[in-house]
Amino acid sequence: MTPDVIIDIRPFLAVGVSMLAALLIMFSDKKPNVREAWTLIAAFLKVTIIFSMLPAVWSGQVYEYTLFNIVDGIGFTLKTDAAGMLFAGLSSFLWVLTSFYSIGYMRGHHETHQTGYFASFAVCMSAAMGIAMAANLATFFIFFEILTLATYPLVIHKRDQEATDAGRKYLIYTLVTGQLFLAGIVFVYVVTGTTDFVAGGILSKDMAPVWVLQVVFFMMALAGMVKAGMMPFHGWLVSAMVAPTPVSALLHAVAVVKAGAFAVLRVVGYVFGPALLADIGAAQWLAWLAAFTIIVSSLIAMKQDNLKRRLAFSTVGQLSYVVLGTCILAPLSLVGAMFHIVAHATMKITLFFCAGAIFVTTHKANISEMQGIGRQMPFTMTAFTVASLGIAGMPFVVGFISKFNLAMGALQMSQPLYIAVLIASALLALSYLMPVSFMAFFKKNEHGDFQSYGEADKMMLIPLMITAIMAVVWGIMPNFGGHFFDLATMAAQSITQSWIGGAW
Amino acid sequence: MSQHFPVLIAVLPLAAALISPLLSYINRNLGKWLVLTAIGGSFISAVNVLLTVLSTGTPIHYYMGDWPAPIGIEFVLDPLNATLATLVTFVALMVGVYGTSFLADADWLKTAGYYTLYGLLTAGLAGMVITGDVFNLYVFLEISSLACYGLIALGGKKSVLAAFRYLVIGTIGASLYLLGVGYLYGITGTLNMADLAERIVPLLNSPAVYIAIGMFIVGFGIKMALFPLHGWQPDAYTFAHPAAAALIAGIMSKVPAYAILRFFFYVFGADSFVISTGLEIMGILACCGIVLGSVMAIAQQDFRRMLAYSSVAQIGYVIVGFAIGNVYGLIGAVLHIINHAFMKSTLFLTIGGVQYRYGESNIYKLGGIYSKMPATTVAMVIAAMSMIGLPPTGGFFSKWYLVLGAMETGQYLFIFIIILSSLLNAIYFFRVIEQIFIVPDAKLKEVNKPKGKLELPWQMVLPILVMGLGILALGFWNEPIVTNILNFALPEVLLR
Structure with missing residues (x-):
């Protein structure tokens, strides 16, 4: 067509x-x-x-x-x-x-x-x-x-x-x-x-x-x-x-x-085109490299104390989801890959916005210094937590939808190994992002560092609230506003049309 | 009147240059403006000829003194050299206007000397491009060369030695060309290019032709600083008079490359064994030159010296285009002649601007220039991007055609070299960009304080911006140039 x-x-x-x-x-x-x-x-x-x-x-x-x-x-x-x-x-x-x-x-x-x-x-x-x-x-x-x-x-x-x-x-x-x-x-x-x-x-x-x-x-x-x-x-x-x-x-x-x-x-x-790549087997290699990146980058992310660096390694891993989904070549994984562009963007921009807001307001860049910061900046840290859960793939947050489709695509191509990678990566994501929220909300601030600071400036707070809300809205209604999920489906269909008829 | 436009391209600056000392004696400015007006007239003539050639689609033949070829001297203007004549005169005009502020305080003799030489250089370069006579080409080559030696010698203390060195080597090059012409005249009995092209066909495999071709390669190789004959160039470019350096660097080495194109593809025909071997050898030398020139450029501390070595590399692109030898290769080569004329001139104009205002051309003293001279910086950055070959600047597109041509004929070595050269270019130009934008202000002393609001006198800002933005324009409108002018001129060559 x-x-x-x-x-x-x-x-x-x-x-x-x-x-x-x-x-x-x-x-x-x-x-x-x-x-x-x-x-x-x-x-x-x-x-x-x-x-x-x-x-x-x-x-x-x-x-x-x-x-x-x-x-x-x-x-x-x-x-x-x-x-x-x-x-x-x-x-x-x-x-x-x-x-x-x-x-x-x-x-x-x-x-x-x-x-x-x-x-x-x-x-x-x-x-x-x-x-x-x-x-x-x-x-x-x-x-x-x-x-x-x-x-x-x-x-x-x-x-x-x-x-x-x-x-x-x-x-x-x-x-x-x-x-x-x-x-x-x-x-x-x-x-x-x-x-x-x-x-x-x-x-x-x-x-x-x-x-x-x-x-x-x-x-x-x-x-x-x-x-x-x-x-x-x-x-x-x-x-x-x-x-x-x-x-x-x-x-x-x-x-x-x-x-x-x-x-x-x-x-x-x-x-x-997927037909040619499946034939010459080149995409397979790229998919393996992506899977490798997903796991290893998550492991490295856990060791980073600087918040932005931790998020950077998380980005490295999450971007490989898109590459992985593309290279699995299945219709559903292509949908997942393209929708993950939307999903990851919404979640990661929230996380970076939060990191920036914390940095400008309190001049803290390291996670270990953020004890109890959630008391002073509740909105920022709530947004951070929502986005973190999304990165880990929790249902009702936008990350779930893309990962679900990626997993389905892996099944379509009978590649269960990639599903294992996805699950492992979700657990790893929890283990490197949740400690930040834990630190912020549940640790006592022993030095009393943050008493003089309040919530971030409105110019920063409102954008990060909006992206966090969008992450949830798109997690429940992926077509809200931009029809992004439909667009991803259309694109995936057109790519695989000539190969396997685009059907699933 | 209009039928005389072809000859006016060369004659106007030539005549003006010869009269200008006299007028300068009367009033310092008269001679200067005469030469500039003449170059402007020459530019208008070239544009006119270009438009005529493009609209009629047939080359214009102009016979000097109405003596028909092959006896008389003939100027032949087809789309290819009409384009180049326009380019030569345009750059000469821009650089001429730019030069006026350098000579604002000079006495009448120096002004007269400079503009006489400048007019002669322009006349020689334009003449080389438009002539259809091999001996006449030698005459114009010598006119431009002698003027160039003079302009380099005007540069200052160290320049005399550089000029002398260039004079010795350059004269050897020109003499070799003349000897080659002698051989050709000896076996064919003609000096007219079109006539020569016909008579040479049965003789192409004779030793005399081999020797002539070898002499052309060495002779023009010296003139365009093809590796390993480039030794004179770094000093000459570094110490040349800053007002004229842009024209010398941008055009001077490109015109011999055009002469190679004219001889090898139009006169001899690239399908013969000896020419294709010659081109292959030149292609290999060009590759060496590209790598060596780029590496040497990285090692330089003086901006102009770096540019000189970069010219050794860039002329290699043009020769590689010839060596590829298909339509795309030639389009790439000719487009690169045009692009490189713009970008190298722009770079010399900008560093000349910095020299004018701060008397400094060391790369490591450029810190903070961007806030002091924004327009110059913009032009410099555009030109640098073009040298690296990044879109959407003009330099990308000549590279595109070269890679396309090499890919079509399967000459992967050339692709590798071109890509490598882009990356080496990136190293030495981003080094400059880092200096300009990152390093703290170098606290230079102002030598010449600009009077108005502009960072430099308008005579300098205007050419800098026109040439700099011209690089972008060449990038955006390269397709019309290729389809209307080059495509129209080049395939005819390959059909032979």
Whole structure:
């Protein structure tokens, strides 16, 4: 079934609005209030534009627009299909919340270089939208590299030695794999004569020897794996936690890392296709690596005392769920993988928001110092606890739905081992996140550290309450607001349509 | 009038350069403005010719003094060299405007000398591009080279030695080219390129042609600083007059590369054994140059010296494109000539700006420049991204076509080298970016204080921004360039 195509420039407007905002932010360097106004206006405009496309996409149509040709024969084309809508809708929604939170955080923390911060942030969001909606590999790659570059200023934000090293590490990881990705894209273009994303894949087995296809698959998947922080390529993500917390929250838990997972999804589902990958057995390896990452990262997370680092390792593990679900190749696991993009984003952004709120209010970054903090900051810590339970996969929180589908998909493919991995990881998640809540609510504060502090600033508190509430709402009604679950199902169906008829 | 546009491209700056000392003697500014106006006129002529060629679709033949070829000298303008002539004159115009502020306080003799040389350089480069006569090419090559030696020598204390060194090596290169032309004339009896292309066909496997081709490779190799003939370049670029360095670095080494393209693909034809062997050898040398140039660039502390080594690497991209030898390879090579002219000029313009204001070009003294010179920084960052080859800047797209061409013919070594070079480029340009943005203010002393609100005089800010944003424009609109101009010019070559 080919969906109806609506020729409409809205995808480009969604990308352009924050690019423009970045320019305006640069020029309003001296006036912080005007500068922040641009961020908020752009965030609201973007979310409006994206969600105005939702009804049609939900009913099976596709928005498409070609601005001009990038290179001979390849258009600079954006296309809002179900998978793209899911990622774009989610990121644009969370950007609104993060914008408010950022303002509260950056001002509360008296950060320097705020203009560069907000401008880079806006460019990052443009790039994320472009990645979500790119219609072909070339367009995808352009936004992928823009995202790499725009994140760099955010990583080096503190301008000290640690930040410089983190920035270098980040660039080495992402630029090297980006170049390999480029070579892979050129290979696909030469072999197939196109770079368009087609649900079910554009490559087939007769186009090149099997080992070549396997190598190219890894070259392309590697770029996604690095951005998604899969082991053993997770080093940059942990170092990058030196960035301000809103960056960790939206970019290093949602936009950038999810862009990596999304790249794997596009490569698996729309370039190679599940049929070919099942045949050449390349996805299997990636799935094993993902399973390995899930377990090991959880074990490492338990040892971290710095809250942000613990969350970073948790992100590493959770992102591998998406990769795992994608690489199991079953229809239901694909649904689970895509919905986990939504689920993990909502939960992890809550956790990071909480970590940031604690840091700005009390200047504590280590878990061992957070005894009794729940008495002073009850709302923050309640949100934290809800999100933690969701990460562990408790029913009625959004994480359950994605994990349930992942497990079902593993069964579809008769791979019970992955179910064991999922269960083990859930228990591990409980054991590294629950102690924080325990520490906060049940330990006595012996030093009397927190007497002078109250709840976090409203600019930070309200966004984190909203995301926590959304985690519960989506856990009960996964289609609330954005129809994200339906979108995931539609995308999974279209990917597996040509292979096993998309049925389950 | 309009039928004389082709010749005006070269003649206007040539004539203006020769008159300008006299006018400068009367008034310091007259000679300067004459040369700049002439280059502007030359640019307009080039654009005009380009538009005519594109709309009619046939090359323009211009016969000097109405002497028909092959007896007279002929200028041939097809889409390819009309584009390059436009590029040469445009960059010359921008850099010329930029240079005025460096010479604001110079006496009449220095101003006159500078602008005479500058006009001659422009005339020589434009002439090399548009001529259809192999001996005439030598004449323009020498005009541009001599002017270039002079401009390098004007740079300051250390520059005289660098200029002398370049003069000796460069003259050897030009002489080798002339000898090669002598061999070709000896066996074919013609100097006209089109005529030569016909007469050479039965003689392609003669030793004389082998020797001529070998001499061309070495001669042009010296001129474009192809590894291992690049020894003169770092000093020459580092000590060249900062006002002219952008034109010398951006264009000077690209025009010989164009000459190689013209000879090997249009005159000799790339399908013959000797040419394909020659291209293969040059391709290997280019790969060595890419790696060595990039590694050496990483080791430099002076921004201009780093850029000079990076030029050794970047000319390698162009040669690799020739060596790939299919349509995509050639598109990539020519696109890279254009892109590199923009990005290397931009980088020299920006560092020239820093030199103008703070008298500093050491990479490790650039801390905090971004807040003092924002426009310069923007242009510098764009150019650096383009050098690395990151989208959406122009540099990405030439790389794209090169990789595409290499992938099509299965020359994976070239893909590996191009990717490696991107990463090495990333190392030395991100080092600069770290210096600019992270390292605390270097507390430089201002040498020249800008008068108005701008960070530099407008004559400098304007070219810097135009060239810098031009890199982005080349990225966004590379497809029209490729389909309308290059695609139109190049496949004809490969059909031979």
